[in-house]
Amino acid sequence: MQIAAVRAALADAARTVQLPAGVRKLTATGYTPDSVSEPHFFTGEVSVDFDKAMGRALDELEITCRVLVGRGDDRAAQQLLDALLSGAGPASLKAAIEAARGGPGEPALGGLAHDLRLERVQGYRWYEHAGVQYVGAELIIRVIGDGRS
Template sequence: MRMSAVRAAIADAARQIVMPAGTAALTCSGYVPDAVAAPHFFVGEYSVEYDKAMGRTLDEAEFTCRVLVGRADDRAGQEILDGLLDGSGPGSLKQAIEAARGAPGEYALGGLADDLRVTRIQGYRWYEHQGTQYVGAELIIRVIGKGAPS
């Protein structure tokens, strides 16, 4: 798997969500941004387990992604974040990202991986990014794919 391409494809998938009326559009990046235009989703750290199958046929990556929401007031920001973290629905990051799995028998992320799954949410808390406070959470995404280049 080419990690930079996988990261960009995850961000593209997240971009497909529908924000509630009157809320700013979700901005997304496949990397940790210098500055955040809230609400913002980005792909942060990742780890890779190589050689999960013989002959470099399978690697497994785990991506830690973050979603940060402005805190105009405590409750409103958390309500927006809760909607983004719902397990389903038009504003669900999980649903939008997992839609990039493709149809049965298709490769995920437009052919970049075999499969992916949003496995959990963690770290629901206040985050500081470039000196600004946001309410946010981390989404953990598991991606499996070929270890050797195609």
């Protein structure tokens, strides 16, 4: 798997969420940006488990992503974050990202991987990014794919 391409495809999938009226569209990057335009999703740390099958047939990535929401109004920011972290609904990052799995028997992320799953959310808290405070959380995404490509 090509890690940079997988990260970019995850950001593309995240951008498809539909936020409530009056909220800026979610911005997303497949890398950790210097600064963010909130609300923002980005891919961060990557852990790789190589050789999960013989002949380099399977590698597994664990990608820690973050979503950061502005804090102009603490309650409204946390309500928006809650919507993004929900398991279903138009603003659900889980639903948007897992839609990129493709249909049964199809490869995930447009052919970049075999499969993916948003496994968990953690670290719901205040984050400082480039000197600015945001409310946010981490999303742990597991991606499996061919280690030979």
